[in-house]
Amino acid sequence: MPVEALPLRDLPIAMAVAGENWRTLALHHIRAHVHHDATNLHHWRQQLANEHPAKAAFATCLLSALNPGEIEQRAAYAKAMDAWFEDPMCQADVLEFVFGSRRQDVGGNDLETWKRRALSTPSDAVLHVWASALDVAQQKEPWTADFQRTVMQTLPDHWWSVYADQWLRTQLASHTGRTWLESFPCSWLAQLARVKGERSGFPGLEITHQGFSLTTESLMAVRLLKDGVGTPSLIDLHEIVYANEQSMPVPTVATHPQAGWLVRSVEEWPAFGGEVLGIGDRAVGELLFLRSFHARVHSPTR
Known part of the structure; x- marks a missing residue:
């Protein structure tokens, strides 16, 4: 099913059971359209707080939509980050968005926190390898x-x-x-x-x-x-x-x-x-x- 066929607010639920390629398409769709209707973000935050079974997907979507550089979004971003690290979904996509070139000034402040938490994930996970590689590159080892x-x-x-x-x-x-x-x-x-x-x-x-x-x-x-x-x-x-x-x-x-x-x-x-x-x-x-x-x-x- 095309991602466009589902209401934006329900995409996280579909992502929870979808394959990686569909999840990536859904995230791109969310990033392009989420700010057209702020009620989606409010709904996702509620579902996250209510421990919805698709909590990991809601956290993934929130991390891709929220801007920690905006004071009013920092608390929600921190909660989404905590929930996401419990069961990180779309790891490469999320990292690219959080630390993408357009958001270097935003993500840079959190980089060490992300690295530390990433290193606590399994050694073969994208997060762990990314954090380890980043250390080598930064230290010029x-x-x-x-x-x-x-x-x-x-x-x-x-x-x-x-x-x-x-x-x-x-x-x-x-x-x-x-x-x-x-x-x-x-x-x-x-x-x-x-x-x-x-x-x-x-x-x-x-x-x-x-x-x-x-x-x-x-x-x-x-x-x-x-x-x-x-x-x-x-x-x-x-x-x-x-x-x-x-x-x-x-x-x-x-x-x-x-x-x-x-x-x-x-x-x-x-x-x-x-x-x-x-x-x-x-x-x-x-x-x-x-x-x-x-x-x-x-x-x-x-």
Whole structure:
């Protein structure tokens, strides 16, 4: 059922029994429409206070809608936070909203509190891994190969894409890492071929990408990989980088027919439209489309 088919006030009840994708869609819908009618927030706060069976969902929606920077909402926000940590739902979505770039000034004051409480959750939970990774990044401590793998397996790809270059090199350098890469499905080219200066990072800590810098020499160990779900993407990456270094035509690879353009200057690109979204790796297609669109907007002669 589409999220739009339900009254906004009842979405938390549906979220309590829905799958992750539907919950995410519901949260986006709530964020877009909740402030059109303040009675929804009042109703959710009442249900939370009454220990409704869907309390976790009501808390999730309140955290996504309330602003602790507004004095009149702080108490309700604190109660929602307490209830949410009892059974945290939509962990990545909530973290992104609370500590998103538009709310850095609001969430920053609560960051240490969130980290402390997140570290009390199970070690394999998104919350726990996020808090642990944030500590490493903030303290500028070295990333162990094992923890890199934990982060990549647990957290959304776009949170760690800024580290993808360094971490791929680390994993390729050991037998354990290569074995893991063989079984880890990842759109590596979409992770790596970001624009220099693009903002990314974990919720609560914004970092900028340094751009694509891998060479065939740094990717030599890709040829040691055995068959696995993670191998084709890396084989294609090696082929694309090699062709670019040798000034060869852009190769057509299985990951996405146009993927090879991502390691080349956007000034060389043909114009890409929506057709790239319907073929191959969707993450690669989206990156091609967005970068091509951005180039056209800022260079009207293209």
